[in-house]
Amino acid sequence: MRTARAARSLMTLRRQLSTAYNRSASASVPVYDTWWSDVCAPYEHLRLQSSEDGCTVTRSHPLTPAAALAGPALLSEGAHEITYSIRGCSAIIGVAEAEEMPSEWPWKRKAWGLAMWNRQLVSCPTMLETPVQSPSLEPATGAEVTPVTVRMRIDTIRRRVNFIHSGKQLGALPCAGAAFRPWVLFAPREGDERDGAIPIDSVRLVSHKYRLVPTWNVEGLTEAVNELPPPKQSLALAWCEARGVGHVGQLGRDSARLVSALKLPHDDARALSRRLEQDAPRR
DSSP: OHHHHHHHHHHHHHHHHHHHHHSOTTOOSOBOOOEEEEEEOSSGGGSOEEOTTSOEEEOSOTTSOEEEEEESSOBOSSEEEEEEEEESSOEEEEEEEEOSSOSSOGGGSOEEEEETTTTEEEEESSTTOOSSOOOBOOOOOHHHHSOEEEEEEEETTTTEEEEEETTEEEEEEEOOSSEEEEEEEEOOOBSOOOTTOOOOOEEEEEEEEEESSOGGGSBTHHHHHTTSOHHHHHHHHHHHHHTTOOBGGGOTTHHHHHHHHHTOOHHHHHHHHHHHHHHSOOO
């Protein structure tokens, strides 16, 4: 059993590495096909409704919890950026602990995410439980009807997930586990069900991007070092983070020190210097 599991994990890693290296230089971040592959609700007739392409799930009843997990690939290597489009305010979007061959009911595992009704980061004891008060059942407002786009980034090496909305960091959460899956929980709304007052809540998976090295932790670094080998990308990221650099535009004269620290061949060093100069602030 262990041998078979190890072989499958190695095959998954090789497939991810192959995807990362076989892309052209213009395709800086490989994009994976991901869809909502598993759903769960207290009763069969209350399961989430799925769109034809499997990328959107919509809750069928506001007073009961319902959850979904995305696949088919597990998030077990490198860094992933998943973009969600959320309609309504009862969802918690994030990731859940996972394993390639579940040995128990998977919905009992822990999950970490962002509660859309109060923008609070939460650690959930199971995929069907929320530790914060659920939203109230009220008539849908314009703000709920308009979709909200949130980017989620998970670093599987550092075991950390963070969320970005409108270019603003909403915070980061530590998460535990060897692998993860994108997850959504529609929390039960509190209140009395009324005709015409039931909000329509849905979550759509817009995109799934993957990198061996989470260079997007420093704004602009992905574009600058994308053509370098992963070990050099890791060194550039560590160099910037050790100095508190959040954007390559902050480097200024330190860009020369970064290039020197990477010990690149002459042509690669010159090319990187030019890319960093393009992001330097103009006086």
